Amino acid sequence: MSILIDENSRVVVQGLTGREGQFHALRNKAYGTNVVAGTRPGKGGENVEGIPIFDTIKDAVSETNADVALTFVPPSFAKEAVLEAAFGGCKLIVCITEGIPAKDEAEMYDILKKETDSLLLGPNCPGLISPGKANVGIMPHEITLPGNIGVVSRSGTLTYQAVHELTKLNIGQSTCIGIGGDPVPGMSFIDVIEKFEKDDDTNGIVMIGEIGGTAEEEAAEYIKKNISKPVVSYIAGVTAPPGKKMGHAGAIVSGNKGTAKVKIQELTSAGATVVKTPTEIGEAMKEAISG
Amino acid sequence: MDLFEYQGKLLYKEFDIKHPNSKLLKNLIEIQESVELSYPIVVKAQVQVGGRGKAGGIKIANNHEELIKYSDEIMGMDIKGHIVEILLLEEASKILEEYYISFTLDRSEKKYLIMLSSKGGMDIEKVAEDNPDDLIKHHIGASEELTEDIIHEIIGKAKLNQEYTKSITDIIQNLFLMFVKGDCDLVEVNPLAITDAGVMALDSKVALDMNAKYKHSYFEDFEKEIPIPESEKNAKEKGLNFIKLDGSVGIIGNGAGLVMSTLDVVAENGGNAANFLDIGGGAKAETVSAALEVLEADKNVKSVLINIFGGITRCDLVAEGIVEATKGKDLVWPIVIRLDGTNSSEGLEILKNNPNEKIFIEESMDSAARLAVERGA
Numbered sequence: 254m255s256i257l258i259d260e261n262s263r264v265v266v267q268g269l270t271g272r273e274g275q276f277h278a279l280r281n282k283a284y285g286t287n288v289v290a291g292t293r294p295g296k297g298g299e300n301v302e303g304i305p306i307f308d309t310i311k312d313a314v315s316e317t318n319a320d321v322a323l324t325f326v327p328p329s330f331a332k333e334a335v336l337e338a339a340f341g342g343c344k345l346i347v348c349i350t351e352g353i354p355a356k357d358e359a360e361m362y363d364i365l366k367k368e369t370d371s372l373l374l375g376p377n378c379p380g381l382i383s384p385g386k387a388n389v390g391i392m393p394h395e396i397t398l399p400g401n402i403g404v405v406s407r408s409g410t411l412t413y414q415a416v417h418e419l420t421k422l423n424i425g426q427s428t429c430i431g432i433g434g435d436p437v438p439g440m441s442f443i444d445v446i447e448k449f450e451k452d453d454d455t456n457g458i459v460m461i462g463e464i465g466g467t468a469e470e471e472a473a474e475y476i477k478k479n480i481s482k483p484v485v486s487y488i489a490g491v492t493a494p495p496g497k498k499m500g501h502a503g504a505i506v507s508g509n510k511g512t513a514k515v516k517i518q519e520l521t522s523a524g525a526t527v528v529k530t531p532t533e534i535g536e537a538m539k540e541a542i543s544g
Numbered sequence: 545m546d547l548f549e550y551q552g553k554l555l556y557k558e559f560d561i562k563h564p565n566s567k568l569l570k571n572l573i574e575i576q577e578s579v580e581l582s583y584p585i586v587v588k589a590q591v592q593v594g595g596r597g598k599a600g601g602i603k604i605a606n607n608h609e610e611l612i613k614y615s616d617e618i619m620g621m622d623i624k625g626h627i628v629e630i631l632l633l634e635e636a637s638k639i640l641e642e643y644y645i646s647f648t649l650d651r652s653e654k655k656y657l658i659m660l661s662s663k664g665g666m667d668i669e670k671v672a673e674d675n676p677d678d679l680i681k682h683h684i685g686a687s688e689e690l691t692e693d694i695i696h697e698i699i700g701k702a703k704l705n706q707e708y709t710k711s712i713t714d715i716i717q718n719l720f721l722m723f724v725k726g727d728c729d730l731v732e733v734n735p736l737a738i739t740d741a742g743v744m745a746l747d748s749k750v751a752l753d754m755n756a757k758y759k760h761s762y763f764e765d766f767e768k769e770i771p772i773p774e775s776e777k778n779a780k781e782k783g784l785n786f787i788k789l790d791g792s793v794g795i796i797g798n799g800a801g802l803v804m805s806t807l808d809v810v811a812e813n814g815g816n817a818a819n820f821l822d823i824g825g826g827a828k829a830e831t832v833s834a835a836l837e838v839l840e841a842d843k844n845v846k847s848v849l850i851n852i853f854g855g856i857t858r859c860d861l862v863a864e865g866i867v868e869a870t871k872g873k874d875l876v877w878p879i880v881i882r883l884d885g886t887n888s889s890e891g892l893e894i895l896k897n898n899p900n901e902k903i904f905i906e907e908s909m910d911s912a913a914r915l916a917v918e919r920g921a
Binding site for chain 2: 328329352353354355356359360362363364367379391392393395396406407408409410411413414417434436437461463464466467468471487489490491492493494501502503504505506529530531532
């Protein structure tokens with residue numbers, strides 16, 4: 254098994270006719286993903302290398318039974334596109350788009366949560382891959398290997414780095430997920446590791462975090478209480494200069510949290526193995542699952 | 545992007561938020577004869593750093609003579625490394641009560657957060673720590689409305705003067721509108737004051753969400769008025785995400801997470817990074833040569849580490865950029881390169897075919913960092 258996507262997922266691509274959308278959708282398709290449709294208002298009836306285009310998500314879903322939306326539309330249209338996908342019946346929406354205003358993200362999140370049961374991954378994320386089954390997003394599948402480790406990360410390139418370290422040691426992955434680093438991400442670390450814990454084919458979890466925000470601290474608390482599988486973690490930004498604080502308001506909200514030191518401490522005390530460099534992720538996981 | 549106080553107040557005007565009458569001063573000649581404001585006038589240094597009051601950057605002038613004197617003193621002043629080039633002259637109001645209010649996004653709740661306190665005009669972080677009950681926090685979902693009822697409720701909880709409930713409610717509504725419709729990351733007013741001239745926002749601390757630049761034409765105007773550190777100007781013009789640091793190992797990488805991690809690994813190996821430079825996703829050859837040019841300008845750099853993990857970024861294009869920027873050149877410092885991911889074997893081939901005695905290739909991020917630290921020692 255894997256989480257969120259597998260060989261049965263049926264993907265509709267929003268913005269399939271755009272340069273990036275087309276490039277990655279075709280790569281995903283070539284990997285074996287069921288890319289069943291694309292949308293682009295005004296271009297319904299056309300096709301991109303055999304993938305039919307529809308004017309709306311609703312049409313695409315009723316014609317093709319698509320259940321996962323992959324979004325590449327520009328930032329100014331992203332909120333509407335994600336909501337259209339959710340209300341059109343897609344259960345998972347993967348939003349790659351970078352540069353969406355925070356207010357749009359917050360509003361989109363609030364509406365999704367109150368009015369739908371769709372899950373949103375991203376925005377500003379690399380997507381996810383269940384190796385050997387489906388790739389929905391922009392991750393390079395060449396570095397992955399089918400197996401039993403779940404990978405979740407806030408950063409794109411560090412996700413690749415972590416996956417690469419696992420594959421080098423012949424440790425395969427069940428699903429690799431980039432949740433994105435924007436102010437209001439859809440799925441959080443907790444949402445993803447909860448699914449990894451329940452997944453019978455995931456034996457261990459790699460969690461890659463970075464400085465800023467409190468998502469890692471919250472995940473640490475969750476891991477302590479709810480996760481029985483081994484967790485290997487890496488936090489980037491130990492030596493990074495302190496970022497700007499959002500006035501006094503920001504300082505009050507984040508308190509003493511957000512630094513790499515606090516994140517590492519809390520993850521360690523939650524029972525996770527926290528490594529010092531990404532290169533050590535592979536060995537640490539090898540040890541964790543053999544023990 | 546953090547705004548100057550006067551820029552925040554231009555937004556107040558736009559959103560009908562009452563604030564003192566004022567004049568912006570860039571040249572002292574403008575007030576030589578007279579000024580169209582009534583005394584007393586507060587002279588405020590416009591700098592993007594806290595503690596200007598203590599540093600002598602705020603003074604109250606009671607007449608024209610004092611206005612000239614104080615303006616002259618404050619203009620050009622160095623406040624924690626920031627030179628004062630702009631003054632804000634404001635009519636001083638008689639303050640009866642001082643409150644604190646802020647609007648921001650609480651990332652862990654994924655909701656907007658309004659904080660209100662009757663203890664304004666002082667260090668609000670200290671209030672939050674010593675008397676947390678004096679700081680009222682209210683979360684609101686981004687698709688919800690901030691109704692009068694909610695505002696009345698928080699005004700009551702914060703124990704603000706009930707006599708002014710109507711004007712405080714109005715100003716809170718407009719500040720919230722400015723926060724949401726104006727795409728601000730932060731709107732913080734300390735103090736929000738009851739004065740003899742009514743309820744007013746006396747200060748402004750505003751940060752804009754630059755992702756929303758396409759929605760508002762004035763974002764760009766504000767941006768032009770904000771000075772960029774000399775060391776980062778060149779990089780900014782080239783569209784690179786660059787931050788100057790104190791060490792000697794120049795860093796180029798793709799993706800903020802990987803670059804941050806590269807700084808850490810350099811430190812693990814006993815070195816110190818000279819900068820943070822993210823060439824982003826999908827970087828082309830030109831981007832890489834531009835990045836190398838930016839590092840050339842930094843005299844502290846002793847060695848360079850290029851750490852690339854190709855996803856959308858293609859390693860062969862990065863390699864072409866490196867060759868283009870270094871071919872036939874007598875390099876000032878050694879460059880250690882690590883390429884992995886999309887098209888890495890093609891990239892390594894390109895580098896091998898264009899050897900340079902100061903370019904070294906390493907297989908892992910750790911060994912590359914180690915060598916870069918060694919070579920720069």
